Amino acid sequence: MTAGSFDVTIIAIMAPFAAAAVAPFATRLLGANAAWLLALIPAAIFAHFAGYIPLISQGETATISREWVPSYGVNFSFYIDGLSMLFAMLISGIGTLIILYAGGYLKGHPQQGRFFSFLFLFMGAMLGVVTGNNLLTLFIFWELTSVTSFLLIGFDHLRTASRRAATQALVVTGSGGLALLAGFLLIMGVTGEMEMSELLSQPDVIKNSGYYLPIFLLILGGAFTKSAQFPFHFWLPNAMEAPTPVSAFLHSATMVKAGVYLLMRMHPLLGxxxxxxxxxxxxxxxxxxxxxxxxxxxxxxxxxxxxxxxxxxxxxxxxxxxxxxxxxxxxxxxxxxxxxxxxxxxxxxxxxxxxxxxxxxxxxxxxxxxxxxxxxxxxxxxxxxxxxxxxxxxxxxxxxxxxxxxxxxxxxxxxxxxxxxxxxxxxxxxxxxxxxxxxxxxxxxxxxxxxxxxxxxxxxxxxxxxxxxxxxxxxxxxxxxxxxxxxxxxxxxxxxxxxxxxxxxxxxxxxxxxxxxxxxxxxNLDRLRATMASLLETIGWGPDKGFDQFISALVTFSAKITGMVQTGKMHTYMLVIFAIVAGAVLIPTFTMNGLPNWPEVPDYRFYEWGILGIAILGLIAVLVAKTRLTAIVSLGIQGFSVAVIFMFFGAPDLSFTQFMVETLSVVILALVMTRLKLSPRDHRTKPAKVVSGVISLGAGAGIALTLMAITQRPFNTSLADFFTAYSRTIAHGRNIVNVIIVDFRGFDTLGEIAVVVLTGLCVLALIRVRTTPSAFEIERSEDKEGAKG
Amino acid sequence: MNTLIFRTIAPYVSALMVLFSIFVLLRGHNEPGGGFIGGLIAASALAIYGIACGVASVRRAIVFHPMSLAAFGLLIAALAGVPSVLFRQSYMTSQWLSLKLFDVTVDLSTPMVFDIGVYFVVVGAIASIALALEERESD
Structure with missing residues (x-):
């Protein structure tokens, strides 16, 4: 085969995704008759794969590969042999008939276009699974089949039963998918090979590797959940909540066979x-x-x-x-x-x-x-x-x-x-x-x-x-x-x-x-049915019920954990955060010999000492402040002093920013104080204050010691030298700080400002959410009134 | 806080601050300044104006919701990296254009557009928080 026809194969595998984009518009224009037009796409795919018959029946195979993430050796590659050709023909052939059938079955349904879209997406995912050569390519399509089948099973999403069935199918097949990924990663680790076609040429490597058992079990986890093997079979009958075209396509001909496909594909390697x-x-x-x-x-x-x-x-x-x-x-x-x-x-x-x-x-x-x-x-x-x-x-x-x-x-x-x-x-x-x-x-x-x-x-x-x-x-x-x-x-x-x-x-x-x-x-069918019914009633438990018990136990468990970790008290959060900060800087300092030498007394000018003194005065003011507002403003004194220190030591940009940040944080904190109607005074008990004090001293001392230790080490100036040398010549800017922010490290800044926007949105939402009582609060207050009455 | 003097002076002070913030923003590449600091100055200007004359008049003055300003900033910052892609260079490689207007050379560049984006993000995000808090103070 020439390279040209391989390109066509990639187009054939990707065609359903294009069809998914077109389908809603076609349906809007043509109604149910769009099915005739749309069915041509899978029919063409079927014809394309049928074109492989002469090649494949001679015992040849074909691989098609495109680089995807070359640095990790991941390729977007496909492998056509007898197994994948037959599966691809079943998927596209039956897919053609299903599209026609869906045209008649959902005729006049307001969401018929969306339904066609989902079916095509699924078809594309499934074609990818059966032709995928690179293990990661295969895995991504595998997960895509889980996601698209979730959409299809939950198509009738206004009904509770279909939502439950869709979620159940996703949870079961999705967790199987995770096992599969682990299995694939193990295979890659053991063999150093990601292409199925390469693996198949050395069939005994995995069996002789010593990792056979975990690989075998993980692959089985993926295959058994997908192909609804006992005891994971329960999701498949529940998935019958989906419209019948879905059941006919996913749950008979294709998706559930993905597990069997995988077992067949892996048979030479694991069997x-x-x-x-x-x-x-x-x-x-x-x-x-x-x-x-x-x-x-x-x-x-x-x-x-x-x-x-x-x-x-x-x-x-x-x-x-x-x-x-x-x-x-x-x-x-x-x-x-x-x-x-x-x-x-x-x-x-x-x-x-x-x-x-x-x-x-x-x-x-x-x-x-x-x-x-x-x-x-x-x-x-x-x-x-x-x-x-x-x-x-x-x-x-x-x-x-x-x-x-x-x-x-x-x-x-x-x-x-x-x-x-x-x-x-x-x-x-x-x-x-x-x-x-x-x-x-x-x-x-x-x-x-x-x-x-x-x-x-x-x-x-x-x-x-x-x-x-x-x-x-x-x-x-x-x-x-x-x-x-x-x-x-x-x-x-x-x-x-x-x-x-x-x-x-x-x-x-x-x-x-x-x-x-x-x-x-x-x-004797009626008698047999009655016997089975009474038998099942005596057992009274099945994996389907077990699934519900498992999920509700999971919810209870996570609610308990959340309640334990998230107390909802800002004070506790801050204590935990600063205790961890203190531990993180102090423990390595003492255990790994990171203590700085005793610093020499620096030779400062009198005004420099003066500013230092003002900063310390500001801190004392924070400690002795009677009200919280005074404490906030006093903290501002310390902040401004630091800004002045930056100025003295030649960092005007830093100093400038520090001034603005201090001003704004004092203003905003004061607004928050008055707005949230916090009590003006600090009501902590003596022991609580001592605990907070020890933690804050620990964190402060730890950071000070670490900074001192760092500045006493020899300073690697390669970055600074680079920026000084090239700021003017490459980036045309004399302000190195600014050049770093907007040019050399522009991409970092882009990420940071995205965070700023998101933070703004979240804070806005938090402020807004308190202005109107939430539905939950209304419900609760009604409950209280009801209890009183 | 709402004294007559403060209310009279605040609009002028705010206007001056916004003007200064733009000056700081534009000179940032060579002198102390830049989008971040400029944005902070402009945000404080809006906060002061809001405290003096009420949040409603600030919202009228800036026309758009401050959050939209922030989003706009993020958008142009991200777009500032695109032109280099058109020249087959990697994303965010800086592009420069020197214009001669009346014997004065004006350097225009994509980092400058990026910096303006940063400016809008900072003004928008901080002002929307400050204004939301002030608004609640008045009701």
């Missing part, structure tokens, strides 16, 4: 160890069983699908965890199949909800006549989900059984788990595809009829793709599954797929068992 083949199948299997059982419990179409998504992710993790090539092949196939059928089914559920007004299966029935196209799409997708021929789901199931059977010591447990999980998956597939559509017609909240093209285009295309992928199984294997598998195993993989099994062995037998078990369970 095939005892730890890997123990922990992953264990958690994956648990997630599979828990997910399917909880799915059976639900009556809401979306929630049923959400829990089966959790289960499918569990299945994928379990398969990847076996590190057995055939199982990995099953995982890859199942991942593709799942994206196709689950995306379609979510959209079907949304269409039913949109047209009939409810998605509770117990309140739906007989819609086949009203919605024939949706029904057909639902059937096709469900057959694939149930693992029946002639769909890609069937081939996937055959291969994965073949894989689990060869999974070494765990074969029996893994296979049994897979069979039970798949049987329950069939139950849900049947429930979702059949219950709303067959049987007697039930009265629904809305008069149901077929949705517009925008709504049924997505499910129809996806379910037909599932069919086509199976009918042309051989090409599917060569173009997609093989290259992707070789990314996982790290060596060229030869995949030969057939729709009709080559021989009638154990896998086919297991399929028959699965189907029989599934049909049996489906017929």
């Amino acid at each position: 095939d160890t005892v730890l890997w083949t123990t922990i992953l199948p264990l958690f994956g299997g648990a997630t599979l069983i828990v997910g399917t059982l909880l799915a059976v419990r639900q009556t809401d179409l979306k929630l049923m699908l959400a829990y089966t998504t959790v289960a499918s992710l569990g299945l994928l993790v379990m398969l990847v965890g076996t590190s057995w090539e055939k199982a990995l092949e099953g995982a890859v196939l199942y991942l593709v199949a799942h994206s196709l059928f689950k995306g379609a089914l979510f959209m079907v559920a949304g269409t039913v909800d949109h047209e009939a007004g409810t998605r509770d299966v117990t309140k739906l029935g007989g819609l086949r006549g009203a919605m024939p196209i949706t029904f057909a799409a639902a059937c096709l997708a469900s057959l694939s989900m149930a693992g029946l021929p002639p769909f890609i789901g069937f081939i996937a199931k055959e291969i994965l059984y073949e894989g689990t059977l060869g999974a070494g010591g765990l074969a029996l447990a893994v296979t049994a788990t897979a069979v039970v999980g798949n049987a329950l998956m069939l139950v849900i597939a049947a429930a979702v595809a059949l219950k709303p559509f067959i049987g007697a017609k039930v009265e629904t909240p809305k008069h149901a009829h077929e949705g517009p093209v925008l709504l049924f285009a997505g499910p129809v295309v996806l379910s037909l793709t599932g069919l086509a992928a199976a009918l042309f199984a051989h090409s599917t294997g060569e173009a997609f599954i093989g290259p992707m598998l070789s990314s996982l195993t790290g060596q060229a993989a030869n995949v030969d797929l057939h729709l009709i099994p080559a021989h009638f062995g154990m896998p086919l037998l297991l399929s028959v068992v699965t189907v029989a078990l599934g049909i049996f369970l489906y017929l």
Whole structure:
């Protein structure tokens, strides 16, 4: 490939972000029909990545790199191989259909443009995750998916439930992201390498490094939270608060697969160890069983699908965890199949909800006549989900059984788990595809009829793709599954797929068992659901509740800490600050031999001694002052004396500033005194005064000793020499102080004046806030009155 | 504090102080002075005027909210660094322009614009605090 096409790849990855900026305006102009136009963007991205197929299927890979922070070796770089190409095509392909679907689903919604924006932002982030080569590039996109999914889940932000779900998803996946960052940093530290493509060329470095365990656990923390593995699965069903296009895109096809992607990507580096083949199948299997059982419990179409998504992710993790090539092949196939059928089914559920007004299966029935196209799409997708021929789901199931059977010591447990999980998956597939559509017609909240093209285009295309992928199984294997598998195993993989099994062995037998078990369970679905419901009621606790307990405990804890540290008394704050200052200057002075020599008595003129005397008089006046106002003014005496001293010793700028600062601080302090109605006198007790006195003496003496010690050392004049030499020649100024402020160190000054502006704003807010009683105070005074009454 | 003498003299004193502050600001590059000190002088001028004649008349006199002045100052200080970028030098490299007007050379420079920004920030921030405090004194 030429360099030119690599540039196009970067444009393709960045295009969704541009689309996000355009989408609101397009929607304002064209309304829901903007979807047709906007969908062209992901379609073009899909076409671009499809252009990589010839290259990738020959076993080649491509890397694209731009310098980002060269001083730290951070590049903005991307890596295209079988794994990332397939993921990018799924994201952009399904993304195209989702944009169309969202056009129909949110037609007439006042915020539809914003919704498109969020979807595009998410799409761009996700493309970045799956193609990111530099670990930091990957991480930034990874976090971006968390943030954008927060926006999407909380899209309906006026509802408490969606706000909670959005926050929960962000907290769970965000903390996983932190673990991931730590893991990446460890990898960089151990290998000195930041590019994934470089790491993959030396697969055993991490495993042999001694840091394998922490790296493994941290990466797992990122992957498990993102891919909703038990016990972090709870955020995914809650995320169903989002509008259905989001559920179909994020929570089936793409975002939740980011964790699986990461595990697959890291498999050559971290996989095939005892730890890997123990922990992953264990958690994956648990997630599979828990997910399917909880799915059976639900009556809401979306929630049923959400829990089966959790289960499918569990299945994928379990398969990847076996590190057995055939199982990995099953995982890859199942991942593709799942994206196709689950995306379609979510959209079907949304269409039913949109047209009939409810998605509770117990309140739906007989819609086949009203919605024939949706029904057909639902059937096709469900057959694939149930693992029946002639769909890609069937081939996937055959291969994965073949894989689990060869999974070494765990074969029996893994296979049994897979069979039970798949049987329950069939139950849900049947429930979702059949219950709303067959049987007697039930009265629904809305008069149901077929949705517009925008709504049924997505499910129809996806379910037909599932069919086509199976009918042309051989090409599917060569173009997609093989290259992707070789990314996982790290060596060229030869995949030969057939729709009709080559021989009638154990896998086919297991399929028959699965189907029989599934049909049996489906017929007893109501009883199964009731059993699960009563079982869950007896347990009465789940990670979702645990999350709430954890958050409220966190809030209580931090409130306690805050109450302890922030007393709200200025006096205490000042004491603490000055005590720390005293400690910080005194302790090193005494422990590290920093005491200055006894200074000689300087040879001052009489007026210099005089000013010194006035400064001391000012201090005495502060101490003996009866009222605070007198003390403030007396402090001014000392300040002005210092200004005069600066003047004597040739620092006119400093002296000038000191004069102004003293004047203003006396004025402002006096204003504050009178304004805040502080008591005019100091009411501290004797012991309190002694404590304050000791601390202030300590701080003062410490700073004096430090200054003396510093001035007794030889003075490094290189900076002063530089400024003296160049102030006139480079900066055209004779006033060195000013030249330093506005030119040599101008950037520092810019920061400082920004701080000045912010301080001004804060002080202004503080003064203002007291003029009108806050809502909190009003509430409290009302409470008091109520208590009195 | 509100004596007749003070109230009569304060406007003139304030006006002189503001004028002096501008003088100090502009001569800062070569003689003692600069935006910081100039800003402090102008802020005290506004504070004095406020004490003598009331905050309302100060607010009328300066037209804009003092906080807006501060923000404006921060903006032009930040913009003063931009021209050098246009000449492919790093941000905030000083640029000089010497103009000859009636046989007098006037040196204009980006550090001067920056210094004017500092001046506005200091006047604005300090005056807004002082005025807010004075305002509360009168109500």
